[in-house]
Amino acid sequence: MNAPTKEDIAIIKLNSNLGNKTGYLTLNTHISKGENIEISGFPGDKSDNRQYKGKGKLESFDENEMYYTVDTFSGQSGSAIRDSKNNIIGVHAYGRYNHNSGVRINDLKLDYINYWIGKYRSHPYNKKVKVIKSKYIYWKNIEITKKGDNKLIKKDKAYTAKLYYNIPNGYKYYSLYDEKNRWMGYFNSNDIKVVK
Template structure:
């Protein structure tokens, strides 16, 4: 009987241990998923436009798709493309017209500025074995219109394509990065990049379709209908010449590079984690990982940056000691510093903060009975201090449970209050209690 009891206890112990280990593995897997999400932020231009004439007339240039035999019309039913009238406004000014020369013939395509000296585009705009291999010359025109590029132009210095594209030229790997000889992105701004996407999320694309002249920007809106490990699919009309166009989400972050037409859906090369790591390597852009923590500004006289070239500082007018923001992403820069990308409670991007200038906002378990002894304090719904949950005068003289304590970067301490029925009351400054 004793042996039976011992065996039973041993089996129970083993099962509990297995359960614990499995639980721990589940937690680890969750954290790994976060680590596999990468991001770069969009940036605004910092220099004025310098309009230039085209080097060659644009009206007779053909889209690259015609030359490669992949000229498939990509209008899905009714043509829903929209002329971009504000083509010199952000984010459309980041989308550039490409002139690519193969075998002494120049073709048109589309690209997107993702760093001051870097453009993201389709690989077949850069390398195609059917056209003899690498393009011998590529010029990028920003703010393209019939007579000139109204923002500026840049020549390409270096070209990179996914290694698999050279070997297979598969639609799964049709992505390229081209480095410029000058910083055209200072005049256009940049779009961000992410490998994070959701089915049915609203997306947009824009480019230079050949059937509209080839120098006029058209856009389309739709939904992300499907994605695989290598491609994203959507119900947006496109046409030849738009290969290399960005497909971006509401946050102005690119999730794919348009390259192909099909039925019933057009599709792009996906920004997956492997591709984004290569983009990082080729461009030297710091790539962020998901952080998703509330932080509080804990130092004065700080710098908040618009980009990782540190060209321009963001204004500090509304950034005060003790302010709380959502740190969505964390970046380890090659200068040895760590930066956080901060957003306000309305999901508006604030800028890049050095991590040493903020502190994670963490609650400390307190479970202390306190009495409200001031009647002129606000009880807040959050530490963004934009929504009042109540007033201290409504609880004057009452004893509540301060379950947690929070200290902001300005050393102001707040209690998270609960009533006798364990219902949350809100956040109140410690000074309103005794």
């Protein structure tokens, strides 16, 4: 698989409440250049099967990646990058000659993670929109499994998109309401347009 480095992240969902026994770490999307960070993992150059921790500084970052001076070794890919308050801010992925790098937990990835664990994160929108396609599917649940009845939706009629959700299929879905404030369903961003 040759996915872009910004997408080099995976989630494992367990069918148990293990975190209630072992504890868990929180996620944080707010980072600062120069802040202290650490990475714990099982480096391949050690043979004692113990977890090692490395500390360093966050040198730079962009929307999707972060670059740092923490020393790592093969086998530590996938380890959490933690800030000084022990919040996960990224996932270690790559080693290079002058710095190491990982995937940043940004707002979009946080939305995806929350979606996967069943905690749907909405964002306020509150704009008038209209359905622009003749053939479209809208949904009656945010899991995108129950289709709505297209007979209830009028093309080119103004609706209010109160909220939007980033769904891990790569699309935004807007929660639409009619003029009587009745909820209509979730609509893909490709099927609607803002009314000017």
